[in-house]
Amino acid sequence: MSTKVILRPRRQLTLPSEVIKELAVQDGDEFLVNVQDGILCLRPEVTVPRDEAYLFTSHWQQALQEGERELADGDYAEFNSVDDLIADLNQNWLSTYKIPYKFRIY
Numbered sequence: 001m002s003t004k005v006i007l008r009p010r011r012q013l014t015l016p017s018e019v020i021k022e023l024a025v026q027d028g029d030e031f032l033v034n035v036q037d038g039i040l041c042l043r044p045e046v047t048v049p050r051d052e053a054y055l056f057t058s059h060w061q062q063a064l065q066e067g068e069r070e071l072a073d074g075d076y077a078e079f080n081s082v083d084d085l086i087a088d089l090n091q092n093w094l095s096t097y098k099i100p101y102k103f104r105i106y
Contacts, residue, residue, distance in 0.1 A: 003016045020026070025044050032045040054060055070076055079085040 001018060001022065003019065005013050005016065007013060015025075023044055030045045030047055032043045034041050048056060077088065079088065
């Protein structure tokens with residue numbers, strides 16, 4: 001796709017709606033800008049906040065995939081109350097992972 005745009009005052013470019021749709025970008029999205037051999041390149045860029053970066057580690061991604069598989073396979077428990085959930089955590093989870101404290105509701 002090739003479309004002509006005009007550099008506006010305050011150095012702004014307006015992206016045509018076809019480009020917006022194809023790239024699935026929206027107001028406020030960030031772009032990486034570089035020039036190669038006199039050609040301007042704009043590439044959508046997603047910046048991950050530092051406190052959320054762990055979500056994209058291989059360990060966390062594997063854990064999420066495992067959880068999704070367990071949900072799809074029906075390998076989960078349902079509880080009628082928070083008290084039942086806490087009792088199950090204290091009885092099963094803590095002993096499995098050898099955690100030296102108990103869960104409580106405050």
